[in-house]
Amino acid sequence: MPDNDRFTRGLARLSAIDGEGGHKVIDSLADIAPDFGRYIVEFGFGDVYSRPGLAPRDRQLVTIGSLTSMGGCEPQLEVHVNAALNVGLTPAEIVEAIMHAAVYSGFPRGLNAMFTAKKVFAERGLLPLV
Amino acid sequence: MPDNDRFTRGLARLSAIDGEGGHKVIDSLADIAPDFGRYIVEFGFGDVYSRPGLAPRDRQLVTIGSLTSMGGCEPQLEVHVNAALNVGLTPAEIVEAIMHAAVYSGFPRGLNAMFTAKKVFAERGLLPLV
Amino acid sequence: MPDNDRFTRGLARLSAIDGEGGHKVIDSLADIAPDFGRYIVEFGFGDVYSRPGLAPRDRQLVTIGSLTSMGGCEPQLEVHVNAALNVGLTPAEIVEAIMHAAVYSGFPRGLNAMFTAKKVFAERGLLPLV
Amino acid sequence: MPDNDRFTRGLARLSAIDGEGGHKVIDSLADIAPDFGRYIVEFGFGDVYSRPGLAPRDRQLVTIGSLTSMGGCEPQLEVHVNAALNVGLTPAEIVEAIMHAAVYSGFPRGLNAMFTAKKVFAERGLLPLV
Amino acid sequence: MPDNDRFTRGLARLSAIDGEGGHKVIDSLADIAPDFGRYIVEFGFGDVYSRPGLAPRDRQLVTIGSLTSMGGCEPQLEVHVNAALNVGLTPAEIVEAIMHAAVYSGFPRGLNAMFTAKKVFAERGLLPLV
Amino acid sequence: MPDNDRFTRGLARLSAIDGEGGHKVIDSLADIAPDFGRYIVEFGFGDVYSRPGLAPRDRQLVTIGSLTSMGGCEPQLEVHVNAALNVGLTPAEIVEAIMHAAVYSGFPRGLNAMFTAKKVFAERGLLPLV
Numbered sequence: 001m002p003d004n005d006r007f008t009r010g011l012a013r014l015s016a017i018d019g020e021g022g023h024k025v026i027d028s029l030a031d032i033a034p035d036f037g038r039y040i041v042e043f044g045f046g047d048v049y050s051r052p053g054l055a056p057r058d059r060q061l062v063t064i065g066s067l068t069s070m071g072g073c074e075p076q077l078e079v080h081v082n083a084a085l086n087v088g089l090t091p092a093e094i095v096e097a098i099m100h101a102a103v104y105s106g107f108p109r110g111l112n113a114m115f116t117a118k119k120v121f122a123e124r125g126l127l128p129l130v
Numbered sequence: 131m132p133d134n135d136r137f138t139r140g141l142a143r144l145s146a147i148d149g150e151g152g153h154k155v156i157d158s159l160a161d162i163a164p165d166f167g168r169y170i171v172e173f174g175f176g177d178v179y180s181r182p183g184l185a186p187r188d189r190q191l192v193t194i195g196s197l198t199s200m201g202g203c204e205p206q207l208e209v210h211v212n213a214a215l216n217v218g219l220t221p222a223e224i225v226e227a228i229m230h231a232a233v234y235s236g237f238p239r240g241l242n243a244m245f246t247a248k249k250v251f252a253e254r255g256l257l258p259l260v
Numbered sequence: 261m262p263d264n265d266r267f268t269r270g271l272a273r274l275s276a277i278d279g280e281g282g283h284k285v286i287d288s289l290a291d292i293a294p295d296f297g298r299y300i301v302e303f304g305f306g307d308v309y310s311r312p313g314l315a316p317r318d319r320q321l322v323t324i325g326s327l328t329s330m331g332g333c334e335p336q337l338e339v340h341v342n343a344a345l346n347v348g349l350t351p352a353e354i355v356e357a358i359m360h361a362a363v364y365s366g367f368p369r370g371l372n373a374m375f376t377a378k379k380v381f382a383e384r385g386l387l388p389l390v
Numbered sequence: 391m392p393d394n395d396r397f398t399r400g401l402a403r404l405s406a407i408d409g410e411g412g413h414k415v416i417d418s419l420a421d422i423a424p425d426f427g428r429y430i431v432e433f434g435f436g437d438v439y440s441r442p443g444l445a446p447r448d449r450q451l452v453t454i455g456s457l458t459s460m461g462g463c464e465p466q467l468e469v470h471v472n473a474a475l476n477v478g479l480t481p482a483e484i485v486e487a488i489m490h491a492a493v494y495s496g497f498p499r500g501l502n503a504m505f506t507a508k509k510v511f512a513e514r515g516l517l518p519l520v
Numbered sequence: 521m522p523d524n525d526r527f528t529r530g531l532a533r534l535s536a537i538d539g540e541g542g543h544k545v546i547d548s549l550a551d552i553a554p555d556f557g558r559y560i561v562e563f564g565f566g567d568v569y570s571r572p573g574l575a576p577r578d579r580q581l582v583t584i585g586s587l588t589s590m591g592g593c594e595p596q597l598e599v600h601v602n603a604a605l606n607v608g609l610t611p612a613e614i615v616e617a618i619m620h621a622a623v624y625s626g627f628p629r630g631l632n633a634m635f636t637a638k639k640v641f642a643e644r645g646l647l648p649l650v
Numbered sequence: 651m652p653d654n655d656r657f658t659r660g661l662a663r664l665s666a667i668d669g670e671g672g673h674k675v676i677d678s679l680a681d682i683a684p685d686f687g688r689y690i691v692e693f694g695f696g697d698v699y700s701r702p703g704l705a706p707r708d709r710q711l712v713t714i715g716s717l718t719s720m721g722g723c724e725p726q727l728e729v730h731v732n733a734a735l736n737v738g739l740t741p742a743e744i745v746e747a748i749m750h751a752a753v754y755s756g757f758p759r760g761l762n763a764m765f766t767a768k769k770v771f772a773e774r775g776l777l778p779l780v
Contacts (some may be wrong), residue, residue, distance in 0.1 A: 066230075069200045101193075103496065112333075130291065158704065325459070356443035359438060421777050464758075
């Protein structure tokens, strides 16, 4: 494993935000593309996520908008619904963000994201929400 | 023009958030699909944007994540970079949100969004940012 | 559950077109985002699907083109292949529509849609088609 | 130019459906990728468009759903809004199809498609529609 | 099954490149859309893949870039990671191509592709890579 | 401007591959998001493009597949058609790669990419190709 400031800072960020789910992703790259995992940590978390210009909570709102509307990113959205909870977004706010994104990318993208959130909320004992 | 609560509430929201840019979009639908404009006002703004669960500033963070990562939505992003400024996001925060979204959807989507923001910032006399 | 014209009209439309599959989607939102389900019924079905300007059969042709080409919407396509059959499109016409959409969005999107249709046709005892 | 049944049949289809706009696309490929133009004629029109299983009008409904929801296909949508008019869809039905697709792919995709249709309708003297 | 040069040539190409995985796809279309399978063989493999202008190895690099960045094409990517190995790309080169594509389409698309490659590599006894 | 190995290495790579077009992109970020430009240089070129595992020519094949199939990336594709020529791909091979990608993402994405290549080829006096 690399020993540099960006990696160390990134790994601390990844732990604080994505928690176990983020580490699992990096670990599962170990036998095929460890450098890809390193780039995610260094660039994604050590560079971008570590910037002070936007609070962790704000970054997860952007992330939810992004992953919901791209489609086909359910595994990553699962990690980031957990991340969103970890940095203080409430389940109701996450639901609200997904609904909001669906105005821009349509009901199917919104539904797929909502059912991913539902799975995470269920695992964390947060359902029913209403 | 329809006279109902959702439309009235939506139009007020549209004015407050998207401002002139939003009205131009609705107006330009008048001779081809006025009902489509009405739905955008009623559902988009009267229903979703009017919900109390997420602050206007938060909604624009989700919107920027969504529009940046979908690609091909530069005209809508232009409206919403203006909207983001209108509801209190600083230019630096908007730049930060676009950079953050690019981690998820790649540099080309990020660049297209950034140059759209640059155009809006230039029109509003906000450049150089740094 | 809301009691208004748009919702009532939308629910009737949803029942007539999407049938059980559509209701399952709305029901599965009950414990996380019932308002999202309500919007799908009110706006999607009460507003748009209820418009007289395009026959139900025509709307499902547009829907199949849309969902096939977006990608990542297999769960929604499953509901709407059923819907297409419910409003009178034949299995052969549905296959034809998916093949046609693949000219525009490529073979992978076409294949994913075709195998979704195959699953629905198998469940309804409609295979082999040829 | 190739001389085979698929090409001859495809060119006749292209002329009947896409008209001048379709020929311009093929012609503009002549000095860079004539074979790509030939494949569009042979496979797209000689094979798929020539199949009897779906009427020309139905095929344009699928096409509009597909191109609206993919995003970034405004030049192709311009050709196919013309094509849709050529095969008997009314301007109002085209508007309706775009609005319908927007339920699935969101307002931005719908707006971009609507303004493309507006451009075509204006060129053909069909505005105002309402 | 059709008997023409394009089909014969395409089937030979499909066998040489995609191998068993490609044939399975075509076979699974037999009871629902055999013509769709025929088009994939004739146009995809008999026309495009048979062109001398780009080596098989080069074509799989383009394919990996394409399928990784579109998203939602994991089943097709699975076939083509196998195809890439069949035409002489090493596992390390495939990993490299996916990482490269992720610069353009973001980490989530890259991760989904990487885990698809990992599945194929595991099935072929090629792990650990490093 | 930062002074570190990754940036220096990346800038040299960017110059060698993307040439003037790449520098223009980075320069145009200077007054709005210089750090975004720095990340493109450091991560995109200093990290990924500098890896020995895939030749520059191979990387541009992946890039063309990626950008063609994503859609809405015409400005970036313009830079990278130039880059492809710079690293030794012939115009005919670039055309071939775009045609190949169109099998996976459909004719509209292929056409938009082809017309972008045509613009670059014209600027460099490379037309007609055939």
